[in-house]
Amino acid sequence: MSMDAFLNDAAGGLGAEHVNTADETLVRYGENTMPGGDRRPAAVLYPGSTEEVAALVRLANLHRVALFPTSTGNNMGLGTRSAPAAGMAVLDLGRRMNRILEIDEKMGFAAVEPGVSFQMLADELKRRGGQWMNSTTSGPPQGGMIGNALDKGAGYGPYFDHFGFSCGMEVVLGTGDVIRTGDGSIEADNLVNWHVSKYSFGPILDGLFAQSNYGIVTRLGVWLLPRPPAIRSFHFAFPDDSDLEEIVELCRPMKMSNFVPTLFRVANDLYLIGSEVPSPAYAASGGRKSISDDARKALQREHGLGAWTVSGAFYGPSMEAMEPQVQRVVGHFCASGKATYIPHEEAMEKPALACAVASFSGEPTNTELGLLKWRPGGGNAWFTPGTPMDGRTANEFQKLGRAIYEANGLDYQVMNVAGPRFARGLHVISFNREDPDECARADAAYRALADAFYARGVAVGRAPVDWQDFHMDKLMPSFRDACAAIKRALDPNGVIAPGRYGIY
């Protein structure tokens, strides 16, 4: 294995200006927000086309070096741009491959290269008159469709499932071969169904490239939603931690019938307030203790939010036309007398709720990034289990999770993103990465949480780079063997991101 020879050949092919080994670059590309430390790569390369990516993969096979692809590189809380291990050559696809290749306003899809960010696509759709919207996350606006979809990321509107609402890929396999998936796989150059039909002849290979390391995706079709003329949100604040049980029971029927077209964001106090202000309690305990219940109550009052606040939205022809739907939801959620209704206009005055509205509206926003300063020192990791939409189960999980955070002196910050049958529980672990003790507690908390949830039959939706091996080890041996066998078939020399999601 010779990285030097690889880089030499790569510079010959790409041009030396597209191979970066400057010290400051390598330091930055190794940085992340995890407790386990940075992972400095050997080089950063900027391919400009699918052909160049394929050529680099073939060179990597020749020289037996490991490549780590990243697209927009905003994988915050999950590893940022860090590879599973130090010393790999990062392919920063986003730098040069950042074109919106196609927007079809009749069929409602866009085809994008890896560097196209949520913000770029949203801007372009707006420029074209705003007839269409793309689903966006409430995370970094400069994150993008390809990296996010491949990591099974999600938004909050009807097209929230970013992998599910993608259609048709172009992929460079670990061998250097290039394939098109779905209807793109026919040997022709008029691929009219590539980005409109997911399932035609043959096996559905697309899923192989999500949360894996079998290929490098260089093009993806993403479906667009007609932008409604008006979007009207509604919000309900509930006073007690245990109200989660009632909330989940209330959300389920509204989603089962799809009466509410968006997902429900069921966020706890510290998730919402944490995106607005730093912890007022951190300094007092030096970060060794969780914030007290009294301090939480005070924050809830100050910000006009509940122990849990539920947000959703309707899409319609005008704000007024949605009045009957809003009334019905208000009646439904306020029936027990526990909820306080927060109407759309009032919510727009509260940054954390305005952020929810933006996420229902395909509008990228920075607001939620404020969560990263809840504690000082920049540590941030996401634990992402889920619960069936059963109130008692959800509440049991809530108590379980909260206790583990408290045992480790951390602050419970959770948003349950609820659909009809399932809610993803986005647990934020904020910690001071400059404090070794807090790092150790963050790591211990993550593992304890994962163990406790696995014991109840629950895996995570996405794994931060520090714990991908740990999660893979929890799966049944035959599943792990199947993953490894696919790796050997598509990437026999293991050149693409060895270890990503625990696959070697």
Added chain:
Amino acid sequence: MKTAFTAAQLAEPEIAAADGILRTCVHYGFCTAVCPTYVLTRDENEAPRGRIDLIRAMLERGGRPDAKTVGHIDSCLSCNACMTTCAVDVDYLHLADIARAYIEENYRRPLSDQFVRRLVSRTVTDPARFARMTALARLARPVRALLPGRLRTLVDLAPAGLPPRRDFAGVHPAEGARRMRVALLQGCVQQALAPEINAATVRLLTRHGIEVVVPPEAGCCGAFTLHMGKADMARAAAARNVDAWHAELDVGGLDAVIVNASGCGTVVKDYARLLAEDPARREKAAAVAAIARDVTELLAPDDLKLPETAVPLTVAYHDACSLQHAQKIRGRPRALLRAAGFAVRDVPEGHFCCGSAGAYNMLQPEMAEALGRRKATHIESTGAAAAAAGNLGCLAQLGRFTGLPMLHTVELLDWATGGPRPDALRDVALPEPVARKQTVAPTGAPGAPPPAPPPDAPSDASSGGSTGAAIW
């Protein structure tokens, strides 16, 4: 980020302030993706995070800064896109100001560099001198090829001619009942280059019942020199303005100090900090800063006195960095333009700087030109018939790269509420006027301008705002 300043270093207030800011940066790097110089170069040292590291090293080391560090700080636009994106609110703006002042004091620039910087800082901030230098540049144009590169840039950037000088000093009474009394900053270069902006501002405000005073002693706000590291010159300018406005405040009372160049507005709003070490003025500066407003903050869409008909011209609205990133004003100018009957288009890559950035386009012409062309292409891609912005610097910079008429927001608002048709629109074929009630058609009607968002709502689409009726 950890820092390693000695106790002696920390005894200096500037170093202590820098230390406080540096410690907040945790290297997330959200800022890099939105930094224009990074996006164009992909050099980590051309990104905010890289610059923050370089500033830390420079200040910790003390003594003379190295040329590499100075180069990377000089190439920063001060556009503040990084501050809008930073998750932990690192105060890059003030860190960069501290670094620039440090460089100014401790670094010896090459003579040609010193000469150009001195020329720029003295010329741009003084309307009379600016007029003389413009005339000189005109004479030099035929021999520009013989000039050294930096001077050639200045000659190229100088306007072909200047409009007749107008001075707005004095009191401009409100029409009808007086609702408010405000002081207007008439500025330095704007006064020479585009007096029509101040004229439109005075007409617009007085028409809406606002008395406008322009104290003759007030002048350049200090922004140019501040961003060049010439903090003493900037403080002197600020002190003069604070004295003049505070005297007005004392005598006739002021509801606001109005700034119609957002680059200046950002600095005026920060006068309390700039003059914090000036005991005689500290409090006065805070009082002035507290009432400083961009001109669009003063008028609400509902306040506009609109005639029966509107000209539904399509206008691309460009967010000046100083308005969107520093003052966080995005929704209000759009809402005002829409209320006035214009069809407003957003410009793609709106968070990006146009490359004007104060004196930047004179000092860093290559980067400025690349950014100017990029922004102009985006503006043209909207298909709008004209473009508007709230900052003269952007208008002048973009005017070099696009043939589209560039107007200040107040010129359009003045026109729509009864003022003269702006000169920039002289040769533009205008759409037929329409009865006003049609221009405020229900949300989403085809062809109608999108409805006004609530002022500065975080999201422009959150309460509607599409033209999607056709498919809904």
